[in-house]
Amino acid sequence: MYKGLRYLLFLWVIIACEEKSPSSVGSDRAVYIQKSDSGYSLIRKGSPFKVKGVAGQDSLTLLKQIGGNTIRTYDTVGLKAVLNKANAAGIAVIVGIPLPKSNEKWFYDNNNLIAAYKKSLASEVVKYKAHPALLFWCLGNEPNYYDFFNYSFATAYNQFVDTLKQLDPNHPVAWSMANFSDRAIINISLKISGLDLIMFNTFGRLPELQQDMQNYEWLWDGPFLIGEYGVSGPWETDFTSWNAPLELDDIKKAERLKYIYKQLPNDDHRCLGSLAFFWGQRQEVTGTWFNYFSDNKETNTSVFALADLWGEPITGNVPPVVSNLRIDGSNEYNRLLFNPGSLHVASAAIMDADDDSLFVQWDLKPEDWLLQMKNTPVSIITIPEKYDSASTSILKFQVPEREGPYRLFVKVTDGQGHFSSTNMPFYVVR
Incomplete structure (x- = not known):
């Protein structure tokens, strides 16, 4: 019976996905994804573009010096200045568009809120779609679409993607997912249309990603990007008896970064690149967990490790x-x-x-x-x-x-x- 259900699901997916593969036509587009016998490629300015970058938007000149070519934002606050600075530094930008989580019914069941969001989205897209630093759009960060019976989210999300595509046919649209989720992949394959790629935010589970994707290649075999990688998150580490997560010191973080970098699926024919997390300063359990910078913009050993991994080592004075x-x-x-x-x-x-x-x-x-x-x-x-x-x-x-x-x-x-x-x-x- 299980095999029969799986076969029916397979047929359903084939029908549902028939028109959902990323477009490889339109070489006049600013950025697009091209499929060939050798796999998928992100094409920017007429040439293949492998994403080698960071999540965050600090110190763009330094990022360029150590070999980075892309940043990722999580909202559009101050986006004009970010895009201008990135363009001046020779850095491309993945623009994140904030979106409520998929289970927030107060939003997705309210047609007035959906209409207002579409209007706001259209305004942002029109404002920035022609900027030369724009690489592609990421609609929402980890919407967590796991509920098979949540149709209101899919209906709204498809409307948002349509708005993006109609106003800006020249840049891809991405989905962002925490790790690999078979439930989310099923939902996306059956209910979401118009997406060009999936971004995986994955830390401690990164070594498992390729196997997870291979297991579900029959269901989804599109292009992907590692949207966040780095040291294991505070949800993945050891804990005290009172449930406080234990953070590595900076030297051990740099060692972990070097290890996890080797687990990136860079040779996968579907992989469009990767983004290290977090190029900036943020509070997440502590004010130091993921950060490459202090609140005073000082750099730590992870910056030096990333430079080494990208083949552009920093010479001279090193961190204490x-x-x-x-x-x-x-x-x-x-x-x-x-x-x-x-x-x-x-x-x-x-x-x-x-x-x-x-x-x-x-x-x-x-x-x-x-x-x-x-x-x-x-x-x-x-x-x-x-x-x-x-x-x-x-x-x-x-x-x-x-x-x-x-x-x-x-x-x-x-x-x-x-x-x-x-x-x-x-x-x-x-």
Whole structure:
């Protein structure tokens, strides 16, 4: 019976997808996807264009210097300035258009809201469709379309794609997906029309992606792009007993980046390229988890690792190193349970290959893992110190009286535009 159902689904998909393959005609288009015997290619300005870039929009000159050619935005705020800066730097832009998640019925069941969104979408498309830096549009980031019976989302999404295509037939339209989801692939194949490619945002599961795609190649065999890759996310790492995710220090992050880069499906005939995450500064569980830059625009070892991977190594001064963070001599995270107001000693090894004078800043911040730390918490303690090029930084501190989870951060800067950081969670128990 299962084989019979699968066969019926296969026939349904063939019929539904008959007109959905990306267009390879129209060489006069600014950007398009071309299918040949050797696979898919993204064509820009008449030539094949392999995406080698980042998600984020900071430091475009540096990005170009280390071999990058593309950035990805997640909204259209300040888009004109972003496009102009990118064009001046020789960088292409994947423009993200924000969209509510697929299960947000308040939006997709409201015809007035749908009409208003289409009007706003049309305005943005008309405004930027002729910009020379525009590579393609990404309609929504991870809509999470897993519900087989959610037709209102598909109806609205198809209207939005139609609006995009009618107003701008010269640039592809992409879907963004978290990892590979068979349910989402089925929904897209059967209910969504007009898409040119799928972007996969994938971190710890990246090594599994090619096998997942091979398993469902009978259902979907179109072009794709790795829309985000990097160190394992805070949902994929080890956790303390109170569910606080453990973050790697910057040196280990660079090592992980080099490993995960080798897992990219660059040789896959359907792959159009990849984007490292995150080229900027953002808060996601912590203010350092994915970031290549500090809030002061300093760069860490991940920038240097990416430059090496892209074949354009950065020479000269390198970032400092901070490692081996301990509290009371221990890094056994499940033992870091403290009494309210108790006194403790934290230590971290710091060094710099260039013998720069180092500035060390300790920060103690509260955590709320239930809210996923989307807002940057205010530091309870901030202590800056200055050291010579190699030493052990020691912090004597008192934990808060209030029960709950906290995290101790240490950041080292070298005065040359570089930084390194690490952190450790602990819990105050009454």
